[in-house]
Amino acid sequence: MTTPSAVANAYAALSHMTNPATNAAKALGEGEGQNFGSLLKDAIGSVLETGRKSDGQMRNLAAGKANLVDVVTAVSETEVAIDALVSIRDKVIASYEEIMKMPI
Numbered sequence: 443m444t445t446p447s448a449v450a451n452a453y454a455a456l457s458h459m460t461n462p463a464t465n466a467a468k469a470l471g472e473g474e475g476q477n478f479g480s481l482l483k484d485a486i487g488s489v490l491e492t493g494r495k496s497d498g499q500m501r502n503l504a505a506g507k508a509n510l511v512d513v514v515t516a517v518s519e520t521e522v523a524i525d526a527l528v529s530i531r532d533k534v535i536a537s538y539e540e541i542m543k544m545p546i
Contacts, residue, residue, distance in 0.1 A: 485530065489523045496520040 476484070496516040502508035 485527060489520075489527050492516075492520045492523045 496513075496519070499508050499513045499516040503510065503513045
């Protein structure tokens with residue numbers, strides 16, 4: 443079962459990444475920010491790290507060292523992170539397609 447805090451953290455991270463006010467301030471050079479490439483790299487790294495934790499929990503369960511609830515929680519957090527990443531990917535592709543439709 444996905445914990446409410448894991449879901450809240452995932453949506454907060456997505457909200458921060460997609461907040462137009464934050465992105466506009468970065469585009470204008472206000473404040474120190476990351477570029478899109480490093481932001482994407484960090485997001486993918488975060489998903490990978492969550493997956494590694496989930497795999498570790500499953501190995502520990504197989505060895506009899508972990509609680510089933512912890513394993514299910516780790517797997518659910520990984521699922522939420524992957525769903526969020528897929529959602530971002532879909533938005534990026536849709537944006538690219540819209541740009542390609544623009545007349546020159």
